Amino acid sequence: MPKILITDAIHEDAVEILKNVGDVEIATGLTPEELKEKIKDADAIVIRSGTKLTKEIIDVAKKLKVIARAGVGVDNVDLQAATEKGIIVVNSPDASSVSVAELTIGFMLSAARNIPQATASLKRGEWDRKSFKGVELYSKTLGIIGLGRIGQQVAKRAKAFGMNIVGYDPYIPVEVAKNMGIKLMDVNELCKVSDFITLHVPLTPKTKHIIGKEQISLMKKNAIIVNCARGGLIDENALYEALKDKKIRSAALDVFEQEPPKNNPLLTLNNVIGTPHQGASTVEAQKSAGTIVAEQVVKILNGEPAENVVNLPMLPMEKMSKLKPYMALSEKIGNMIIQLLDKSIEKVELTYMGELAKEDTEMVKRSFLMGILSPILLAGVNLINAPTIAKNRNIKIVEGTISESEYGNAIKIVAKGKTEEISIVGSLVDGNPVLREINGYKVDIKPEGIICVIKHIDRPGMVGKVGLLLGDYGVNIAGMQVGRKEPGGESIMVLNVDHMIPDEVIEKLKKLENIKDAKIIDL
Template sequence: MRVLVADSINEKGIAELEKVAEVVVNTNITHEELLESIKDFDAIIVRSRTKVTREVIEAAPRLKIIARAGVGVDNIDVKAATEKGIMVINAPESTSITVAEHTMGLMLALARKIHLADKSVKEGRWEKSKFMGMELNNKTLGVIGMGRIGSQVVKRAKSFGMNVLVHDPYISRETADEMGVEIVDLEELLKKSDIITIHVPLTSETRYLISDRELDMMKDTAFIINCARGGIVDEEALYNALNEGRIGGAALDVFEEEPPKGSPLLKLNNVVLTPHIGASTVEAQRDAAIIVANEIKKVFEGGTPQNVLNMPVLDPETFKFLKPYIVLAEKLGSLVVQATPGKIENLEVTYCGELAEIPQQDILTRTILQSILNPILTEPVNLVNAPMIAEKRGMIVTEGKRSESGDYKSLIVLNVKSDKGEFSVEGTYIKEPKIVKINDYKVDIKPEGIMLIAKYKDLPGTIGAIGTKLGEHNINIAIMQVGRKEIGGEAVMVLKVDQEVPSTVLDEIKELENVYDIVAIELSH
């Protein structure tokens, strides 16, 4: 395996990678050079300088991983990577403490006017009375976003004796109580906070989250701090609010345009500006390099990385529970694609029983899609790109949950519709994968090897005729299962056979009296 390190990272990360791969360090590589050489690498590590564009990704047939030794992936075309089945990983935990500490530093700088006092002394003045500050103790801090960094800021703010309000739709009441914070809506947070700090990603929903309307809600003495991403705060609106005295001050480590050349904010005294250094500590850069190196090692050694941005990640306990059902999901997907005539247009997946209580079934659906799509496409399909490829092919995928699971602890139910017919199958795991229902007919068979699924009229002699026809072609039946709802009605028979069944033999069976259809399925052992 070969890894390209395209931006400077800590040497300890490189040392970890060299245990499993050939590492090429080229931290001055140009875009043109990258386009030419990326074809020879299995992984690339970048920070913020190198842009991994769609053009680069399309030129990288070997590439399996794009790693960002940091948090943001603005310089990586994640959509293009996902389409190609390339994992995009980062190191979010590496900067949590570092950015939280920088936030606290900016908070103190604003509260005690440290930036102005420093400038005054260096210019030969001694203006003690001019720099009257305020304590953080007993002030109210509003935290927008309670992820890794926001949570670390809260811990430090509590040690300063601050009261904390948080706005985050994903935080639970239990977590809030444990941390001693109050959950409020954004409007209440803006109105009540003495200091506001932002810790959310930049998305279409959070762009200009703080603009004229929100700034007008704040106290005229309030401070706002942004160490998250430029563009969350409307800088023009912020300048006007600061210039007109509608808020007390601001501190920014990130900007809409970096560097912020010509920004009117540069002229204001009630704003503290730093050059996107929130994550710039020796410890954070070391940890980021080691984290992404270990993630790449996991992939190269056949493991599952923890910080994949374009694939669901499971905690160890959940993975242990789901692991046998991942095997079952793979079998079910392979079965339905072979059993369903025509192009599959609709896939309905229902998780029943204990599986319905697990919040992370997405890995199972991805596994099913991967098994359905791989046999019919020339492009590689994996857990990363399976949902996107299904969508591009016009396949409608629906997930559902059902607490009832009959006689089983858990069930996976697939209902498939194509342009030529329908097919349904139900499976469970009892020490091994089991198919327990096909097209609503009960069966009990292990999904492996060569299987024949026949639809026929349940009349005397029909099963015998099918067996005789197979015998004529020296095809031995190992196991037979029959499912029916009523005597003399339609039935389903599943046969396990020891030899591959030619299509000509299947055609002969279809010509038999009272046989409606038969398909051959080949599953791995």
């Protein structure tokens, strides 16, 4: 059974799901050295935010197929190291969306009405109604930085309070935002007009300190800022100075640049409220986060496709379903090409034709690369690491599109080796991959089983000579196609045979009169 290592606490329902498919070991609070020992023979690891999977740790994993992060952020995983090793990284992006959105609204209300400060005063035996005068959310402007799953959930709830919504998100089209009732603007403009500001973006080099000294200087004096996303999005030094000098009203923070925060001056201010990274800490979110990633781990260990793969391009399910047959086709073509080119490829040109030219074909390209690389590498090649491996082998990749094709939706792939090149066109017939051209010769072949490709001069009796020779050696021909461009010229013969043709028989084929070359392909 596969070994599944769990290094952070997850919901018991998720553990039970994993126990049904593997040998589960729960080991929390590991040091990096202890983790290195545990992960060496693990097939899967399930983590939350507590475990840091660095390149050094990932590199010692010999069998690891999947890293499952029960939650949204994967900044505690070295994605590049995982990708290079072909390890699939999955998360549960939807699990905590509602919980984080509700905490954000709770923070807005708490900061606006000074609820934590008033509670503390009341518990001290005071009855001070004047010191904690608040403001309403109604008719105020909420600026949302990041309009992904959580940002959109916050917007829905804020509208119920009668708030006006503005937003910043470079990946959301204006029309989409407009349909949500959100006006898009840049970060600086958002800071100028907003009464409340909330952040819901990942921490990346581009978003680090997206709220800095400049942005804070633009805010209204009564502005309230909320961060339930990631520490580091706000320049904490600039925030401290602004809050200390009452240049903005208050801040509500669930996350910090250093966690847990040590001697953080923000926590000395009365106009700062906070929680210890509690955004996803609800019963519902924890159960959902654990079970979602557990189900993903089961799929991957069973060889099935998974959703929520972080180190693969994200595509809607309907798009993925549409592309899957073309992925299978391109992988077959890649596998065929590498065998025909004697395992040497320097450049490939992929042309997507017909309606396929309008689709996001990244997964089709990755499938092709997996097809050409798998037969020549001992280490596992998959959709995750295929582009990286191709780049490391100096394989140049060129992509193009053609709006029309005599074969409808089709793929043309030209691969160039050191001394030769090959061109193959493939399409789908009744949803199944079919080869339509090889080096410009028209054929109609299913890319499956054992195929013998013979280049020859078009002369009478060639088919008979080939059939007779193979028959003498007990090779049964299941199907045959002959393609030519002109009578008497160079032609191609493609045979489907029932079993592998021995090398010595291939050599005898090559020696027949008018035979230019013969190669055997195992698909």
